[in-house]
Amino acid sequence: MVNKTVVNYILDNCGHCMKCVQTCPTSALTMTDGKVVINEAKCLNCGRCMRACHYKSLQAKGSSLDAIKDYDFTVCLVPSAMIMQCSSLKEAEELFWAIKQLGFDVVEDITATEGQLMQETRRRAESGEIDTVLASTCPVTNRLIKTRYPMLLDHVLPLNYPSEVAAKQARKIWKDKGKVGIFYCSECEAKLLLAKHPYGNPQFEVDHALASVDILPLISENLGKGRLPVTLCREGLQATSPSLMTQKQTDLIADGFDKVNDVLDMEEFGIFDSFRLIHLFPCFNGCVGGHLLWGNSYVVKHNIDALTSERNKPPADWPIEDFISDAFNITEEESLSFAEKMAFFQKVNQQLDQLPGYDCSACGLQTCRIMAEEIVKGNRSLDDCHILNSMRRRNRE
Numbered sequence: 512m513v514n515k516t517v518v519n520y521i522l523d524n525c526g527h528c529m530k531c532v533q534t535c536p537t538s539a540l541t542m543t544d545g546k547v548v549i550n551e552a553k554c555l556n557c558g559r560c561m562r563a564c565h566y567k568s569l570q571a572k573g574s575s576l577d578a579i580k581d582y583d584f585t586v587c588l589v590p591s592a593m594i595m596q597c598s599s600l601k602e603a604e605e606l607f608w609a610i611k612q613l614g615f616d617v618v619e620d621i622t623a624t625e626g627q628l629m630q631e632t633r634r635r636a637e638s639g640e641i642d643t644v645l646a647s648t649c650p651v652t653n654r655l656i657k658t659r660y661p662m663l664l665d666h667v668l669p670l671n672y673p674s675e676v677a678a679k680q681a682r683k684i685w686k687d688k689g690k691v692g693i694f695y696c697s698e699c700e701a702k703l704l705l706a707k708h709p710y711g712n713p714q715f716e717v718d719h720a721l722a723s724v725d726i727l728p729l730i731s732e733n734l735g736k737g738r739l740p741v742t743l744c745r746e747g748l749q750a751t752s753p754s755l756m757t758q759k760q761t762d763l764i765a766d767g768f769d770k771v772n773d774v775l776d777m778e779e780f781g782i783f784d785s786f787r788l789i790h791l792f793p794c795f796n797g798c799v800g801g802h803l804l805w806g807n808s809y810v811v812k813h814n815i816d817a818l819t820s821e822r823n824k825p826p827a828d829w830p831i832e833d834f835i836s837d838a839f840n841i842t843e844e845e846s847l848s849f850a851e852k853m854a855f856f857q858k859v860n861q862q863l864d865q866l867p868g869y870d871c872s873a874c875g876l877q878t879c880r881i882m883a884e885e886i887v888k889g890n891r892s893l894d895d896c897h898i899l900n901s902m903r904r905r906n907r908e
Contacts, residue, residue: 516554517571517703520547524568531560542875556701571700574719579614583689587615592698592751592798596806599817609733621677622747626826629750636788647791650701671836678716698801724803745819752797766792858887873897
């Protein structure tokens, strides 16, 4: 699993309000010397800091369309979440035609791949290989589990992202076209990372991830001018939203970051052992609520029949080995023994007892506990606490 961040900080626009620091769920942001510093090892790429910033000093950018010229042949992959914003098959076909006019040789949906992934997830959950399966195609959830709930990693199916599987198949199909470039229209900040560029992740099959909202103005210019025939997979489209997924009594579906955290907290204590399959979506309303999409994620439930009633293709039948991922392997550096964790915890508590406990963030860190952890790591000292310094000055006076 890649430890990088798609979030970029622009100092000129920063109002130093600390809202981004305070809203980060993993305390990945700190304010140092008047500048926000992002800890890539902690950042989930959830985008909460960007939405909290009123000054727009935090941004997430994907690749530029200019990269098309670097390839002999280009393929654009369109996810179900983006297609579900269309209220009819006609609109979807107009969307695909408009995307092709951006300069791509081929525009393909990945709904069948997403449908096969859901089928494989269901099959494995019902096979009993794992007592309770945690299922997610979101990098935010997967990274959250690895960093904060490593005890639950054995419950996560080691399955690849649909964009990766679809890109691998596209590369096989068009291998005779010279230098092939695979582009993906990303529905959220986190999935911008699932590509070779611009963040330097050579292990992925996708070459470039495009922020859907960035190319929307260019797409809009060609909407309604032509149609590219497309047949969609209903099961793949259903995988984008909790309200659309086929649910059994032994299923639990959670959407929204806070709810996902609650579920993982309880699952860590075995509270949900009665469930066989738990689907986790950190975005409200699922992937159709991705923050780089347009439209209204609350009304997509009405779109699925219009998109698949005329024609519907079955889930794909790609080799299962193409779905296997090693992204959840724990490295030696990430693994600490229980004794080591307890020793660190005790040292942190000793430092925390000396701090005021106001969680004011004046030091540039989210909480006093985070400050205590940084002191133990040798990155900060008690002298960095503004409250303690103020109290010392008053005592001297």
